[in-house]
Amino acid sequence: xxxxxxxxxxxxxxxxxxxxxxxxxxxxxxxxxxxxxxxxxxxxxxxxxxxxxxxxxxxxxxxxxxxxxxxxxxxxxxxxxxxxxxxxxxxxxxxxxxxxxxxxxxxxxxxxxxxxxxxxxxxxxxxxxxxxxxxxxxxxxxxxxxxxxxxxxxxxxxxxxxxxxxxxxxxxxxxxxxxxxxxxxxxxxx
Numbered sequence: 102x103x104x105x106x107x108x109x110x111x112x113x114x115x116x117x118x119x120x121x122x123x124x125x126x127x128x129x130x131x132x133x134x135x136x137x138x139x140x141x142x143x144x145x146x147x148x149x150x151x152x153x154x155x156x157x158x159x160x161x162x163x164x165x166x167x168x169x170x171x172x173x174x175x176x177x178x179x180x181x182x183x184x185x186x187x188x189x190x191x192x193x194x195x196x197x198x199x200x201x202x203x204x205x206x207x208x209x210x211x212x213x214x215x216x217x218x219x220x221x222x223x224x225x226x227x228x229x230x231x232x233x234x235x236x237x238x239x240x241x242x243x244x245x246x247x248x249x250x251x252x253x254x255x256x257x258x259x260x261x262x263x264x265x266x267x268x269x270x271x272x273x274x275x276x277x278x279x280x281x282x283x284x285x286x287x288x289x290x291x
Contacts, residue, residue, distance in 0.1 A: 113220025117235045120211075121237060129166065136165060160252075167191060168192060171191050172201040176261075180258075210278050216234055230280075231286075239271060243271030244271055246266070
């Protein structure tokens with residue numbers, strides 16, 4: 102194992118943070134672009150009743166955010182008609198969206214490779230450490246998104262489960278898949 106110098110470590114942190122932020126934004130955009138029409142069609146009936154009763158319609162961009170979090174196995178919490186709350190994963194309940202479960206790991210693996218290359222990682226341990234820094238850019242956006250993709254309905258909200266959004270989508274996914282990608286980046290070193 103080589104001892105990384107300070108500039109390589111800073112490059113790894115900076116590269117990891119930037120790659121993590123890009124992975125989050127790109128992941129959301131892929132879901133929005135590929136599923137937008139399907140989401141809009143699925144929301145048409147719900148939004149008709151929301152409009153009929155003076156409520157705000159659910160935006161396609163919000164529902165795309167829910168699906169993006171579902172791709173991380175984060176459930177969406179919604180108020181139940183009989184009181185209380187219910188949780189659901191729209192991807193596992195729907196048809197045709199199950200390939201989206203591969204999207205976050207794939208993007209985070211690539212982000213880890215980018216972070217490892219930015220840190221000039223020459224062995225798997227250094228690469229994994231650099232790749233884990235993907236978390237620095239991904240976590241804040243996962244937290245912001247968990248609050249941004251909220252929809253108020255009556256006294257409740259429809260939103261990603263905050264605990265799993267932060268812990269699973271924001272921390273575990275980028276740390277694990279970023280580290281794996283970073284370790285793999287050492288195989289590409291000169």
